[in-house]
Amino acid sequence: MSEGVKKFLYVNRKAPHGTIYALEALEVVLIGAAFEQDVSLAFLDDGVFQLVKGWDTSELGSKNFQPTYTALGDYDISKVFVERESLEERGLTEADLLELTYEDEDDDWAEKSSIRVVSREEMAEIMAENDVILSF
């Protein structure tokens, strides 16, 4: 890893519409992506609800920012960790989640999934491995 590059982990633990946290986190991630750091996203607890596909916010009268998650790959964000226990506790599986992809520069720009479902223990390790943790 080159000098000056830090590992940033954005931790998402809130459901999408009840508070402004989810949208704010997404905007911070996109803005932060301009600084070319090593960025990962973590979704656990109610944060996993952010990735459940099929939002229709038309009757809420608020912007549907779900499509924006699918732009993360364009912003070179290819590591999205989702906690398995959090999914299971909520009756969810990986099939309920948005498809998030990125193009792998080292593999002839092949399209690959960004989502990695990890155990609670692995999530704790991921948190420990990162240099900076930003929680939302």
Place this chain on the structure above:
Amino acid sequence: MAYEVNGKTVEHDEEGYITNLSDWSKELAEVIAKEENIDMTDEHWEVVNFLREYYDEYQIAPAIRVLVKAMKKKFGPEKGNNKYLYELFPYGPAKQACKIAGLPKPTGCV
């Protein structure tokens, strides 16, 4: 603060980005372009239309780096590069082109 188009006023913020995205029209784009000292050619429209499509799909105006990459993918390296885009929009392609396209200021454009 507002633009005048065909006798209609369209509100904008202090930087010239329109307040209500649904107020946009091709005529309005020409008016904003004139204020930016840009003569809209087919090449300009290609970028503006591309930005509108990007916004439609992802609900964000892309940062310049992302715009270059996406343009390269769609139109090839002759158009997907900083030089080409800056020649069309000298004060910053993401900024100026987004303004003309009626989009918010790009996310990641500080």
Place this chain on the structure above:
Amino acid sequence: MAMLHIVNKSPYETGTLESCLNHAREGDTVLLIEDAVYAAMKGGRAANALSAAKGVKFAALSADLKARGIGEDRIVEGTAVVDYGGFVDLVVANDKTQSWL
């Protein structure tokens, strides 16, 4: 590579402390501030969770304990009571900080 976890919600209102304890690792410290200090009270259900977290250190902020009328004698054993200076020391002593919102 120890981490300081900061929790500010009552364990009787949200699952934040529980989630934090599920992800804290040996050598980490959990600092309880604001309504999270209620977790450190002896006899409460949350106090059991604190004693069950092996290898994790606990601290509670004195200003928040005092404000809530919680004397140090009511604090579960093993939880350090720290003032604002102690808060800063904990931030310095750990490699990184995670605020559990």
